Amino acid sequence: MKWLKNVKLEVGNQISEDGLIETKTDFFHLGINEGKLVEQRHYSKNVPEQDEVIDANGLLAIPTFKEMHNHLDKTYLSLDWKACKPVKNLKERLAFEAQELSDLAPSAKQRAMSMIEKILSNGSTHIRTHVNIDPYIGLKNLEGVLEALEEYKHAITADVIAFPQHGLLRDDVPKLMREAMQNGANMVGGLDPAGIDRSIEKSLYETMEMAIEFNADVDIHLHDGGHVGYYTIDKWMDFVEEANWQNRSAISHAFCIGEVPEIQQKALAERLKENGVAIMSTIPLTKSLPPIELLDDHGVNVHLGCDGFYDSWSPHGNGDVLEKVQKFAQISRRSEEVLLRESLKWATGGITALTKDGEYRWPKIEDDASFIFVDASSSAEVVARRPYRKAIMKNGEMVYGSLSESFEYIK
The missing domain is CATH 3.20.20.140 (Metal-dependent hydrolases)
Structure with missing residues (x-):
């Protein structure tokens, strides 16, 4: 069993003070076994000390x-x-x-x-x-x-x-x-x-x-x-x-x-x-x-x-296929949170963390433990700003980059 702790995930919609839809996030510990997500715990709970633990340092996880x-x-x-x-x-x-x-x-x-x-x-x-x-x-x-x-x-x-x-x-x-x-x-x-x-x-x-x-x-x-x-x-x-x-x-x-x-x-x-x-x-x-x-x-x-x-x-x-998504978002004037967030599906093979209505859909138990880790507040920001991809995990194994550097993590 392997744990990926302190992972930021998108969990729903929230309404800002001026009435706009924003993306709500929270932090989780993800249990991984044989390349699959097998358990998901809120950050307020501990992970077993005897298991291998990788700290995501509060980075946002998005689909590969x-x-x-x-x-x-x-x-x-x-x-x-x-x-x-x-x-x-x-x-x-x-x-x-x-x-x-x-x-x-x-x-x-x-x-x-x-x-x-x-x-x-x-x-x-x-x-x-x-x-x-x-x-x-x-x-x-x-x-x-x-x-x-x-x-x-x-x-x-x-x-x-x-x-x-x-x-x-x-x-x-x-x-x-x-x-x-x-x-x-x-x-x-x-x-x-x-x-x-x-x-x-x-x-x-x-x-x-x-x-x-x-x-x-x-x-x-x-x-x-x-x-x-x-x-x-x-x-x-x-x-x-x-x-x-x-x-x-x-x-x-x-x-x-x-x-x-x-x-x-x-x-x-x-x-x-x-x-x-x-x-x-x-x-x-x-x-x-x-x-x-x-x-x-x-x-x-x-x-x-x-x-x-x-x-x-x-x-x-x-x-960078994300650049293609960003370019299309610019051409089609997708500038609102939900439209930007949804646009990521054209890079991921259709997978998005949330539905248009903000319903949670990814990652779920038994999904492949494959993630891109970025320093961003939401998928919408990822599409609009194209942040550096800090690390990539494929089926539970790091295949590019590293999560070893520290990032500010606010619970």
Whole structure:
């Protein structure tokens, strides 16, 4: 038995003197056994002296994050600095990346480990990574990424997606994709059935056939915009329904949903909800956003990710999914306590400490003992101010940082 004492948790709503909702917190001692929360005591009670005790020093505990759209194989991290090479168009960018990734292949594990460390330090204990599978790199990047993830298996869980960056319907890519699925990838990826593969139905059909063959979930990059992208998502859900593949797929980026009339957005949101198709967004500054709040209101699962960062596509980014939440809160003008607090769900996979009405919901007995520790008064402050993540615990074990430094603790 292990005890985590003096932990600040959010416990409900309280009304301030000027009538505004604030978040009420209190302090607890949390009993942990075999990675699970098994007991929760108010701070006024003692903990057994014979058990291992870790003092959280009054820090706020929030759920760990999920980085749900990433490319561990592409980063320059751990290498010398270099900005992006200028190119004239997407075709040139893809050609340059193909050449570069071949040159970078020997350092795939090293670079991926550096990226994992960065993402972990920001509080994510799950990473969904797309890994290039193409005629230029074969399975080399996959091998390096899997080796890197093995090094961090104590701290990180992962979805590893076989990603046809240069198109699924070309050369030996379908064969290579199947080899990737046989050698460690556990999800099937796709990319722009119209813009890259030039055949929406054929591309989606091949993607679903592969998913069925390997009993795998699917995540499709979709940059195709407007009505073309809308049609692509709508057609994908036809395949989902025909294959009974509900709750097993996601569309990443999905700018197109925000580029069609609202009546179509709502109709598509209903189908997404019915088929359990999630939307992954990186909250880009240069593209249309999918209507996240509308999708959320319709019960569609929305997750955020940082995409690739510091690579041949962009020198920007830091692997902090909380920054993505903060950016969306700014864009959507979420400035009230409850709206800020609720926004954290897009980083945690839907988990929040409180409901909108202030009802306590996390952590509860039998939940995983996985926490981020921050010096903050509430989740709302965490979203608005993005405090330093002091320490991260995964299933009862510290996997990053330390709680050893003292913090002022007021009972």
